[in-house]
Amino acid sequence: MTTSSASAGTRGADVRSDCWVLVEESAAPTIQIKSKVEALYGDSIRALIASTLTALDASDLSLTMEDSGALPFTMMARIETAVKRLRPDNSRVCLPEINPAAQYAITRERLRRTRLYLPGNTPKFFINAGLHKPDAIILDLEDAVSPDEKDAAQMLVRNALRAVNFYGAEKMVRVNQLPRGLDDARALIAHGVHTILLPKVEDADEVRAVESVIASREAAKQSPDLEIGNWKLEVGNNAVHHPPSNLQSPFLIPIIESARGVLRAFEIASASPRVIALGLGLEDYTKDIGAERTAEGRETLWARSQIVNAARAAGVTPLGSVFSDVADETGLRAFVNDARALGFEGIGCLHPRQVPIAHAAFAPTPEQLPNETRVASRSRSSKRACWGWV
């Protein structure tokens, strides 16, 4: 006897912008919803559920939803996750319509001063993240997602890449460590991810493995019948499918988090022309070398310098790690100044309010600029700011 029900998503008094979905095998399928927004979107939610189940060829299931204000892209991901947890062999997908305003190209050379981390299974943080003007957002499938929610986060992030406008921020996804990361990459490439972050890279072959996944997906993308692998694309919400051919081919950023990785940093950074930057994670690195983390960070100075050196030698951008005390603005400024002085061009942010502080600290002071470049640099930064809030 197989299991007869499965659930996905979150519920409870504190939950916002998410929903919980239960699907059950049933002789007489029903749809039941309890929603905070029933009065305003009850009809549209019922229609979305019905069309999503149809697209997933799962209309024979009963579905119960407890909704805390989830947006359609989240509902669709939660329904799909629940259906696939019940029926792991179901290979259909149900995608939200691509939001044209959310699709934009980014360049290899753009600034990457701030990368705002967003936990990959928490949709409430996605929606306004771009308003805070980080240079990049990171939809994190790795450390921010518990092992039993990896499937849910992958579907949610895929839908968010299609539907959520990040207002010009570079759309980065931190996939899981390989081999699971290859599956993440495969699932996300055709949906508008700009840059894939590879955690805990120790070997250039890992980078090449992801590169070849991208290459094969790109080849499949050209095929006219929308068949990708054995996945048949279905688009929910009665939308017309926009072929993803206008989507950009993703860049890669390997993250070095181990003693071995640091020693191979140059090889890793040079492994593929898709690599645009090299990152590092100090928490795992410190553990790996058996050192203690200190406020001054002497124990990681060598590694940080190695990463900068390897990145520069490979012609890619060295990116620094995160500053985790979000309440400490003074500490953040010092952290950024220190990173910049070592040669890093960006840091990771855990809270949107870190973004403007980091941007200010990365801006060169007038004294640091030769006279003739001051004006040019100013006009460059004002151009950069034109997509969003100033």
Next chain:
Amino acid sequence: MQYIENAAGRIVPTQVNGRETLPYQGVGKFLPQGRKAAPPIRSCAQYAPDGNKVAPSLIEALRRAGLRDGMTISSHHHFRDGDLLMSQVFASAKVLGVRDLVWYPTAVFPCHAPLLAYLDAGTIHHVEGSLHAAFGRYASLGKMRGAAVLRSHGSRYRSIQDGDTRIDIAIIAAPAADAFGNCSGVGGRAACGPLGFALADSQYADHVIAVTDTLVPFPCVPWHIQGNYVDQVVVVDQVGDPAKIVSGTTQITKSPDQLLIAESAAQFVRDAGIMRQGFSFQAGAGGISLAFTIFLGAMMRATNTKARFIRGGSVRPLVELLNEGLTDYILDGQSFDLDGVRSLRDHPAHIATSPFTSYSYHGKGNFASLLDCIVLGATEVDVDFNANVVTHSDGYLLHGIGGWQDGLFARCTILTLPTFRDRIPVIRERVTTLCGPGELIDVIVTERGIAINPRRQDLLDALSGSKLPVRSIHDLKAEVEAICGGAPQSARVGDQTIGVVTWVDGTIIDSIKRVA
């Protein structure tokens, strides 16, 4: 019940709780005739010559006041969620077997939720005043016998003054009082700041009872309420819970989206040229308003720009501006934290005000229209800049008006709002309930951009060189509906009118229906 369409196109009843009412006629259109209401004349011969008005107990004071069925009992919210008095008042009324009272508070708080039992039991007939959360839900479900009549702070004063409402017994909670009835808001264990919400009641009620837990020898100063208006004084063990009356420290919001809105609003005030030497502003103590004050304060500090006065709700960041000399005065309607209370007590330029001086539309002017700008919230706005502050989009009545309508008369009225809350769009085609007409609302500041009322070409011109993201309100609405999954359905409400929203002049601007 008969209905009529008012000047805002809303259908409103012509009679509310048995009294004839007029439909809203437009801003400044209705001019009252006649003379003010007046309480009965009293003589000193009716009171003890030694000035001792202390009654032995609350229940005895109510009996002496002649409490009987159907009377209107008023109270005030200067103790906010720390009020311990009204539960004692209605418990006493129940013991006395009195029924069908009309409770006329300036606002109700979560601490009053247990009083709903007195509505069920018939001790209270209905509540006229701001209805928050549990009370609003009760009314929205059609459980209250009379209609909820929502008035702003200024309009409540006006209603009493004009005789729209006659208060039989006013209950004034006093942090400190003397036996003569002088009441102070800055003494005692439950010090709460100004007592201005009770001013009209003290002046116009038939009978006034001051209740305190801190009786001091005459004179109790500063007398925020004068004993010459007070009939009786009652001493109880505890009149309020200090921990819930004022917060120890004012917490600034950590929500990045709220901070973004607040910062944009402050930048707007700066870039529009409103922030200049000698200017004035008002912002409340809510998350965004408080953060606005902090951001604007930092800009004032950086440019050494001084305000002439700031209207409170006083909070620590305002007190800091006063102490740093960045404003000459705080004109304070209520204190939200202990810094505000202490400053009112100790700083000569921190002045207590009342709804009469600040807000009442039937006076010879009021302070609200002297403000250069005010920052307010709302539950909804529509494409004509009309705003709703009392109901949610699902039709439930869940908030009071406070001084919101009165504040709309500032020279620049700024509403700070998120464009949507938990998938509920805040920018609507038409607001569910009309509380403020769009002609008085100048700017909407959201996390996704700033919409300026097309009537304010001067502000649009002033912002033409600014980097702020000024957008049309239609553009904002379209983006939000795209995010939320289309335009929302209309709330399904019934036909039964469960409440009305009065305009500042006492006319009826909209009605609230029972939620189906």
